[in-house]
């Protein structure tokens with residue numbers, strides 16, 4: 001236990017926690033996306049509704065939910081804590097700075113992109129998860145809820161912006177996690193870079209396709 | 219060439235500093251940045267004014283004492299050079315150049331542009347060595363080391379401890395500096411016996427000195443005058459995990 005506390009207290013240890021929880025979270029994104037793609041089946045949402053109905057009844061899903069929630073808390077709390085500590089390492093900043101010449105924007109804005117994604121998540125959970133779990137009546141159609149929500153321009157556009165920032169967050173986050181795990185060496189760096197495209201480009205695009213679909217009234 | 223300089227002046231550790239403007243005139247484009255500062259100091263001395271204090275020693279890019287933050291870049295705009303190697307031809311005639319000391323809590327300003335970098339010494343003292351009596355020079359090939367490892371260890375050993383990595387890092391992290399030593403010794407058989415305790419002690423000391431957490435922006439690699447790669451940070455992370463878990 002002492003070793004674990006020591007590990008968490010060290011700078012490298014904290015980063016490992018952020019990286020590890022981050023990777024677990026994006027693992028969930030894949031499952032989430034594949035389930036949701038049922039929405040595009042040409043059956044007026046039947047398949048999607050059945051999927052949404054069965055999902056909460058599976059015990060393992062409930063367990064995963066709790067796990068996910070804990071992982072989230074760990075990711076956010078640890079990342080925010082390191083961000084705060086990092087803020088304190090320089091009491092006087094430079095008069096002239098040219099950060100754009102030495103590092104990518106995505107790497108310098110992780111706290112910002114993460115915060116917006118977090119706000120999005122709260123709204124998102126309230127809208128879909130909470131409503132379907134605790135306020136659903138007899139004839140609750142998830143498909144209808146998704147359709148009406150996404151057809152609302154304000155929400156749809158908010159969703160699109162959040163997905164853009166999610167991609168932005170993962171553009172840096174994915175490879176950064178592997179760097180922290182000590183795996184991003186010369187051999188693996190290109191592979192990690194390519195696999196990263198799935199996470200920072202394809203998955204956010206997949207999620208963004210849903211509000212786009214309803215916004216554009218297909 | 220002529221320049222307007224905005225230079226950070228600070229009397230000592232505890233006083234508040236400020237920027238002061240100076241003119242540097244008739245500067246040859248072949249002068250190094252430090253020679254240009256020498257010229258300014260000569261004028262100041264003639265006028266009996268307090269000269270600008272800056273750190274320097276070898277003036278050939280090997281001692282690592284000359285770090286300055288020049289118009290928003292550590293060691294100026296050129297890649298792979300120290301401030302003493304930077305030539306004035308890389309600036310435009312008439313340009314205004316802002317010169318600041320490294321800024322990090324772990325590197326307090328001593329005077330003007332000189333900072334206290336002894337935090338680095340303490341990080342090295344905490345584990346950047348091997349504890350054996352080396353005796354007289356051994357036979358060169360008595361310990362076989364693969365060529366690739368020897369090369370990589372040599373690249374890491376090129377670190378001159380100037381502190382540009384900390385200076386440019388948005389988190390004032392010393393990971394590139396510390397990892398270069400961990401990586402160098404982990405690559406060589408002589409370093410293996412103490413690899414576990416070394417990485418733990420060095421990370422611990424680095425945190426204790428008040429350097430920040432690395433967030434992998436890789437700016438350090440861009441500003442390092444010896445172009446030390448962040449691959450050494452990767453190896454150091456691996457060493458740290460290995461030391462913690464098996």
Ligand code: FES
Nearest residue numbers: 277281282284302
């Ligand atoms: S004075 Fe020695 S490296 Fe510049």
